[in-house]
Amino acid sequence: MPYVITSPCVADYSCLEICPVDCISPNPDDDAFDHAEQLYIDPDRCIDCAACVDACPVNAIYKQELLPPRWTHYAEVNRDYFRNAEKRIAVVQETSL
Amino acid sequence: MTKQVKTFCRICDPACPLTASVDDSGSITQLEPDREHPVGGIACHKGLSYLDLHRDQDRLNAPLRRENAKGDAAGIFEEVSWDTATRECAERLRAIISEHGPNAVAIYSGNPGVYNARGMTYGGAFSKMLGTSMMFSANTQDMSNRMVAAAGLYGSLSIMTPDLVNTDYLICMGSNPRVSKWTVFSTPNDSGRTMEAVKQRGGKICFVNPRVTESSTPETGETLLIKPGADVYFLAAVLHELNVTGALDQEVIARWGVGMEEALAFASQYPAERVQGVTGIAASEIKAVAADFRAAGAATIYVSVGVNQGRQGLLAAWLADLIVFATGNLGKRGGMYKPTGLADFYPPMPIDSISVDTSLGELRYTMGGPAPLPTIALAELINNGDIKALVSLAGNPLLSAAGEDQLREAFSKLELLIAVDIQRNATAEASDYVLPATDFLERADINFVAKGLQPIPYVQYTDPVVQPAHERRDDWRILTDIAREMGAYQGEDPDGWGIVNQMLAMDELSIDDLKAMPHQTKIFENTPHDDLFKKCLKHADGKVHCFPPEFVGAGIFERSEAIFQELDLEPDNALKMISMRTAYMHNSWMSNLKKFRRGAQSTNPLHLNPGDAAQREVADGDKVRVFNQYGSIETRVRLDESLRPGAVAMTHGYGGGRGAMRIAEANPGANPNKLVPNTMDTVEPLSNMSWIGAYPVEVEKVG
Amino acid sequence: MTTQKRPALRVAVVGAGPAGLYAVGQLLDQVDVDVDVDVLERLPTPHGLVRAGVAPDHPLKKRVIDNMFEFYLDHPRVRFFGNVELGDRVVPADLALWYDAVIYAVGASDDRKLGIPGEDLVGSYAAREFVAWYNGHPDFSDRQFDLSSERAVIVGTGNVALDVARILTCDLEVLRQTEIADYALDTLSRSKIKEVLILARRSHMQGAFNNPELEELGESSTVAVELRNATLTPEQQCLEQQLDWIDRRKVATLKKLQQRQLENPEKRIVFQFLTSPERILGDERVAGVSLQSNRLVGDSPDTLAIEGTGETTEVATGLVFRSIGYRGNALADLPFYDSTGTIPNALGRVLQHNEILPGVYVTGWIKRGPSGVIGSNKKCARETTSCLLEDLAAGRLKGDVLSPVAVEAELRQRCKALVTQSDWHRIDSAERLAGTAQSRPRVKFTDRASLLLAAGVPE
Structure with a gap:
């Protein structure tokens, strides 16, 4: 099963840089990145290589079946992001840590 | 026009099928898994990142x-x-x-x-x-003992293969297949699915490692946290327990084996009760493994580099095969076998057949490569x-x-x-x-x-x-x-x-x-699992040598008992270094790829159990000296709860002195091989293996 | 085969928070040029808002320190000099002389004001101050927050507002396992707060919080979440469906939070939407807030706006936190846009009177304003360091610098109690070891004197 990015994600895109199949979005070269809350893994393109897991500086990436209970819904969140990828992402202007 | 070229990966044993895209100028634009390959498998990021190595500005271009x-x-x-x-x-x-x-x-x-x-x-x-x-x-740094064990048992270079696809019970020792993709076993990367399938069909995997690895998950199986370097005694205790509980297949032993009595006598020195201190695994747990092994329809054992490097890899490899053979699982579906393939022919391989006269005396070895x-x-x-x-x-x-x-x-x-x-x-x-x-x-x-x-x-x-x-x-x-x-x-x-x-x-x-x-x-079409008895047994008597006389001659059984006594006397807080594979290092090959040398991957920290750290008043991130009689290195500590107490881990392949590889040199990392015992008396007889894992080290805070 | 390499580029990064450290990381990534970096930081400790801003109950986010930033600071090409305050003894003009290039990553150390009467009463604070206080920031550790009121009011709906709401309502047993400052634990243990009222000027479809932070409120079994003014008129119902994916998810989560049935919740967090504070009430101390209701106008998510209804109410409270954004401060003699709280720049190159100041760069909040998540600073730093390297290649950097040894000597002469990376490691190690004994990640030193003592640096 694919890997899933969960809530601690801080959009440090080390995962995206090491992903060999380019299945993590949004890319920092895209405008969407500037308003992203987090990054997401496309479950249909992930090859389960796990390279992103330790590249993530905040340990936010899990194999889908090993998601901690509080974050199991992130499997759907990641999938959903790509279903909605064509849709515009609103500008979130307020400060967020 | 981009051209697609079918090729395959050549950085580790699975040889994953790949598709390369080549543009008109003759440059490779992309490397992807070959998802249509009939054998399946999906290449991992290391293999796909080989394209970065191919393009590396620091490559050698001229003599x-x-x-x-x-x-x-x-x-x-x-x-x-x-x-x-x-x-x-x-x-x-x-x-x-x-x-x-x-x-x-x-x-x-x-x-x-x-x-x-x-x-x-x-x-x-x-x-x-x-x-x-x-x-x-x-x-002789990673697996020569597997070859010599096969030569001793079978008389040929017949390293057997666990039938993972059909087994009901697997002991997986000294290995982290999820990260290292199996060694001396070749199947295109399946991201752990073969292991998960064992559990899904009602079977069981028992991992035996000093660390709960990425391979051991709720979907695959649990880990018995063994002390580093004690694998032989664990396996001997399992064999002994199988013997005393009447689990051995006497018919198979009589038909194909010689020397089983002596082998069992050796194992009987190490009953579960005696080895629990040295292995760190309770006697009841060892007996439960034997019971599971016995109860399984088909059972097998996979030992790999972690075991090979632990000073007695030859005996461990020998015991693993011996347990499988003695329980009737050799040549059986779901046990161990020798798959067919290209040039399915195994010539005799006499142990220690080549001799070289040197200033250190006569040195012997088994084969050229x-x-x-x-x-x-x-x-x-x-x-x-x-x-x-x-x-x-x-x-x-x-x-x-x-x-x-x-x-x-x-x-x-x-x-x-x-x-x-x-x-x-x-x-x-x-x-x-x-x-x-x-x-x-x-x-x-x-x-x-x-x-x-x-x-x-x-x-x-x-x-x-x-x-x-x-x-x-x-x-x-x-x-x-x-x-x-x-x-x-x-x-x-x-x-x-x-x-x-x-x-x-x-x-x-x-x-x-x-x-x-x-x-x-x-x-190739598969052949019957039991054809190994015909194609692999190349001793003159055509039998499995359960207690290879060459092993006896080299004194490795006495050596084993001496090591046992040494381990038995070790203080509880002794530390042993083991080698840890990560997703960012591949021996020393991938050292110059920027994406593999960032942040935590830019150095080679010492992984340390929090309890061991507390005992030494060492905190996460502290700079420490790791040393023993052979050498000393400095690095930072990473607390790691996946390690059992007493086991510390680093990754090999790091180190400096390669100025032309600019990324590697800017992020050299500490080289643990400076600590590896480097005197001839530490070499495993017959296999000539270095004692490159599970050797003693000390850790102290610096600064 | 031997190539003449230029001497290492000498760069100063001012500010050891995520913005500065990501810039260090980008510079270390360079293959064709060797870069030596000195990181100058006004506190004795690095890591900026990851240490003193990220909530203590978000330990994974703080892992970015151990997994990334510490490796940058430990790199042999990098030196950390803490306890160096720019302004008096060391000024930007010095740095310009000492280094090939200087990157200012000083963040936003102030906040936006509400601009309403009563804002300066005792009991009215910036959320920023409270956050720094519970995180043990040495400049805020002597603050006192009076939590004897039953209600706290937070103005603003960003993640900082949610952090404050969560900390104010959090189970103490949970907080005891974190690196929260000990004095904050003590104060929180005497807290009487039962309700945190979050005031949102805009509608429930326009929350500034991020989804993960909002969802996290649902993980507490003792804190109820209540929504006010979150119903739409029949004509506006369709708006929720037209929101983009991120905002739809927020609305869905808000509804889920409201529908949760908790048995005897001990505390509650109330989101009151479409409400603006008009005046903070009280004589010397805050006694309440006067609120004005707003209404939502517009027929698509793009054109939504609010307008005041003129209707006002009052709510009693002794504690008000404004949480409507951080704000950068001017730095010594560097140019500054007061309207945005940023240093004027083009892609990170600092501008003075619309001219590029050679060798002077900015990154992070002081460059782009206080927005984004931690990793946004990585992209931001990439842009800045690309400019820097471009300028190097184009010969726009002067190349006449002070040697590393001379720079350190200058710093030691001008700044008392300079904290180096190994000194910081002594602080770090001592904090972690103290934490181990209490099963916490660390126990922080919260004042300069004890930080410097742990560092082994005489004051």
Whole structure:
């Protein structure tokens, strides 16, 4: 099963840089990145290589079946992001840590 | 127009099928898993990142000749033509051989050469051309004991394969297949699905490791946290328990085995109650493993590098096969077997058949390639003047063998050091000549080393995806050109396939046949699991030697008991270093890829159990000195709850001294091999393996 | 084969928070040029808002320190000099002389004001101050927050507002396992707060919080979440469906939070949407807030706006936190846009009177304003360091610098109690070891004197 990015994600895109199949979005070269809350893994393109897991500086990436209970819904969140990828992402202007 | 080229990965045993996209200019634009390959599998990020290595600005492009003293840490090199490099290397080798004899030239083969069919076959042939028996390889750092165990038990180089696809119970020891993708077992990367399938069909995997690895999950199985270096006693206790509970298959033993009584007598020295202290695993747990093994319809054992490196890998490999054999699981579906494949033929392999007279006395080894002389002896043999020249083939012994400092000093005394490689690694940096080889995307190949280790047996051919850039040449050609120039080789083999062709011919195949097949792949039909009894048992009596007399002769059973007593007396807070694979290091190959050398991956921290850290008043991130009688290194601590107390872990392949590999050199990381025992008395008899895992270290805070 | 390499580029990064450290990381990534970096930081400790801003109950986010930033600071090409305050003894003009290039990553150390009467009463604070206080920031550790009121009011709906709401309502047993400052634990243990009222000027479809932070409120079994003014008129119902994916998810989560049935919740967090504070009430101390209701106008998510209804109410409270954004401060003699709280720049190159100041760069919040998540600073730093390297290649950097040894000597002469990376490691190690004994990640030193003592640096 694919890997899933969960809530601690801080959009440090080390995962995206090491992903060999380019299945993590949004890319920092895209405008969407500037308003992203987090990054997401496309479950249909992930090859389960796990390279992103330790590249993530905040340990936010899990194999889908090993998601901690509080974050199991992130499997759907990641999938959903790509279903909605064509849709515009609103500008979130307020400060967020 | 982008062209798609079917090829396969050559950085580890699975040989995952790949698709390369090549544009009109002849550049590779993308490397992807070949998802349509009939054998399946999805390549991992390391293999796909090989494209970065292919493009690396710091690659070797032309033959280099050293202009400064060899003792200087950084080489000053001049580019020379191939003609000059070949002629000068040949002249100097010939002069050394005529003055000191062929054994004054040593050959060291590194791990990448294994995934290079023509390079590997001609590496072996090159030593014969030169007439030298002074052969070394990375095998004595990782798995030569598996070869010798097979030779002792079966009389041939028949390393058996666990039938993971059908087994009901697997003991998986000293291995982290999820990260290291299996070794001496070849199936395209399945991201752990084969392991998960065991549990899904009602079977069980028992991991035995000093660390809960990435492989051990709720979907696969739990880990028994064994103390480092105690694998032999765990396996002996399991065998003994199986014996006393009447779980052995006496019929099979009587039909195929000799020496089982003596083997069981050895095992009886290590009942579960006696070994629980040394192994750190309760007697009840060991007995439960034996009970599970017995209860399973078909059971098997997989031991790998973590076990091999632990000072007694030979006995551990022997015991693993012996348990499988004695319980009737050898040659059985779901047990252990020898899959068919290319050149399904196993000639006799007498142990310790090759002898070399040296200043250290007579050194013996089993075969040219697989289980050569101990790398540990290399520095001393150079210092003593036995070895005057060293040819390193895709090797980096300076960082990957024991005792970097001693080796570095010894290398400076060599009359001639030649490195054939794709990058100017630490060993190349110390060399007189550096000869640029092709990478796997630049050379034609077949997945030769996988033969006999594949659950789905197949052979795949690949063209060069692109023509070699710059002056790079195939290894086989570099070697044959030198040998020809020396007058040591008169053969005619314009494409270098000569030896491979002979093997293909055994299956009535040729390179042209393979080229014509889809994915250039020929899949072989499986043969019965029990055909190993016919094809592999090559002792004169045709039996499985359960208590190999060569082992007895080498004293390894007494040695084992002595080690047991030593471990038994160890203080509770003793620390042992184990080697840990990560997703960011592949031996020392991937050192110069930026994306593998960032943040935490830019160094090589010491992983330490929080309890062990607290005892030493060491906090996460603290700078520590890791030391023992062999050496000392400094690094930072990473607290790691996956380790059992007493086990500390680092990754090998790190270290400095490779200034031309700029990313690696900017982020060298500490090299734990400076701590590896490097005296001949620490070498495992017969296998010549270094004690490269589970050796004692101390840790203290600095600053 | 021997190539003449230029001497290492000497760069100063001012500010050791995520913005500065990501810039260090980008510089270390360079292959074609060697870069030596000195990181100058006004506190004795690095890591900026990851240490003193990220909530203590978000330990994974703080892992970016151990997994990334510490490796940058430990790199042999990098030196950390803490306890160096720019302005008096060391000024930007000095740095310009000492280094090839200087990157200012000083963040936003102020906040936006509400601009309403009563904002300066005792009991009215910036959320920023409270956050720094519970995180043990040495400049805020002597603050006192009076939590004796039953209600706290937070103005603003960003993640900082949610952090404050969560900390104010959090189970103490949970907080005891974190690196929260000990004095904050003590104060929180005496807290009487039962309700945190979050005031949102705009509608429930326009929350500034991020989804993960909002969802996290649902993980507490003792804190109820209540929504006010979150119902739409029949004509506006369709708006929720037209929101983009991120905002739809927020609305769905808000509804889920409201529908949760908790048995005897001990505390509650109330989101009151479409409400603006008009005045903070009280004589010397805050006694309440006067609120004005707003209404939502517009027929598509793009055109939504609010307008005041003129209707006002009052709510009693002793504690008000404004949480409507951080704000950068001017730095010594560097140019500054007061309107945005940033240093004027083009892609990170600092501008003075619309001219590029050679060798002077900005990154992070002082460059782009206080927005984004931690990793946004990586992209931001990439842009800045690309400019820097471009300028290097184009010969726009002066190349006449002070040697590393001389720079350190200058710093030591001018700044008392300079904290180096190994000194910081002594602080770090001592904090972690103290934490181990209490099963916490660390126990922080919260004042300069004890930080410097742990560092082994005489004051």
